[in-house]
Amino acid sequence: MTIESGSLTMLEKVLLQRRRKEDRVVQNLDKQVKAYQAKSFENFINAGVRVNFRESETAGPLVGSNGKMLGFNEYLVDIWGEELYRVSVSLRQNGQVQIRHLDGWVKVSEYLCHLKVKVDPHYTNGTPEMRSDLQSQWWRANGKAFPLLQLPRELRDIIYHYSFGSKIEPYPTNKARLGAKAKPQRGTALMRVNKQVSSEIRSLLGRQSPFLIEHNRIMALLLSSPLRRNHIRRLELALSHKEFINLFGFTFPDVHYETRWQAKALRGMQLKHVMLRIAAPSLITGSVIFDGACQRVATGWILAAAWPVVKGHSVEIAGFVKRQQRVEFEAACLVVKKGFEQWNGLRVAVGHPEGSLGDYDEWVDWVEGEDDGGVRVVEEPSQEAQRFVPDCQVGELPPRCECGLPCTAREWTEE
Known part of the structure; x- marks a missing residue:
């Protein structure tokens, strides 16, 4: 193919203007x-x-031997929208476009090697999601x-752990999230690769990543x-005051909340860690019981309601909770956990499989109900745990705050 170049007449300029979208030279360069x-x-x-x-404005046409225009012999190179360079181009016999650089014709790749390196700010300053997206694009x-x-x-x-992040938010687009702008969970596309990958991810996430629960539904x-319950090992319950009571159940004057089945299901799960994240005090909670309630009393109700369900698990209390309440509750759960582990050790020693906390509850009830010489082989819960477990005294609703410092989010203190 022979290449000719030259100046353009007015008519040729009009024709070229219409045919810029068919610039094969630019297509080859791109x-x-x-x-x-x-x-x-x-x-x-x-x-x-x-x-x-x-x-460029001074460019001439590159025309093939058949008279068809292929592009231009000169271009402006726009680099990241910041710099413009004028370069000449030529078309080789094999159809490859070359660029004039340092008194010679070079391939485009050789020309790009001489340009100034500028790392994408989305990679250097971006979030892990942005960097991951760049890798996917590559x-x-x-x-x-x-x-x-x-x-x-x-x-x-x-790779699985990095793809899904430190926490798992199940069903991110469910209507229970009340119109929140929930984005699909990172890494979900990875679970659609094949059955083996999906199974490995489910097993890993269940063992290592906490499932963040913000709604009872x-x-x-x-x-x-x-099957899913058998895989889950870590839960973080970050519910509102009302949702906690709806989940665990509690009895107020003239109002009784039943314990929901999903709360009872925790007794049969082999959880390594359970976090109860207590929400901030608020004047508007959606419940007359908790609107403007004393945070110390409200937290006491939540912990008392949660006790029959979470005792024996490795429990952490976080959020807006007083230090003394947190320490006492976690210590009480630890006492039951040690008793449960001791009981399970005895079961295994006599040839029985390990039991669940639900099985342990039934055994404790049986031992405490024995009147004919039944002997407990685990330690009694501490007096601190016994003082904590009974239901809180419920007076007027919502309870007025009589703490030394007001129970407000702005003035909150753990002491």
């Missing part, structure tokens, strides 16, 4: 730029090679498949499957 970017991740995040080509650009299943299981587990959906 193709080479994309190939260079996809060659390595370092090239992909180098904003210095994200260039756009547009013909994999799509280079057309390669990541050999996930060829990696050792330990490395795959690291979400908790009911999460625990509705016995």
Whole structure:
């Protein structure tokens, strides 16, 4: 193919204006730029090679031997929208476009190597999600498949954990979230790769990542499957005061809340960690029982309601809770946990399988009900735990705050 160049007449300029969208030279240049970017991740995040080509005002046409215009012989290179360079181009016999650089014709990749490196700010200053998205874009650009299943299981587990983050928010788009702008959970697409990957992810997340529960309906959906309950090892319940009482059940004057099935299900789960995150005090809670209530009293009700369900688990109390309440409750749960572990050790020693906390509850009830010489082989709960467990005294609703410092979110203190 022979290439001719020259000045344009007025008519030719009009015709070229209409045919700019068919500029094959620019198409070839763009193709080479994309190939260079996809060659390595370092090239992909180098904003210095994200260039756009547009013909300069002094450009002449490149016309093939068949008289068809292929593009222009001169272009302006727009680098990241900040710098403009004027470059000459030529078309080789093999159809490859080259750029004039340092008194010679070079491939586009060689020209890009001489441009100033500028790392994409979305990678250097962005969130982990932004950096992960850039990596995903690079994999799509280079057309390669990541050999996930060829990696050792330990490395795959690291990838799974990083993909989903430190916490799992199940059913992020469920209507129970009351119109919150919930985004799909990170990494969910990974679970659709195949059954093996999905099974490995479910097993790993159940063991290592806490499931964040902010609505009772979400908790009911999460625990509705016995198989799923068997995998979950960590829960974080971050409910409102009203939702906590609706979940665990409690009795107020003239009002009784039944314990929900999903709360009772916790007694049969092998949880390694349960966090109860107490919400901040508020004048508007959606419940006349808690609107403007004393936070110390309200927290006492929640902990008393939670006690029959979470005792024996490894429990952490967080959020707006007084230090003394938190320490006493966690210590009481630890006492029951030690008794449960001792009981399970005895079961295994005599050839029985390990039991659940629900089984332990039944055994404790049986021992305490024995009148003919039944002997307890575990220690009695401490007096502190016994003083904490009974239901809180309920007076007027909502209870007025009589603390030394007001129970408000602004003036809150753990003491």
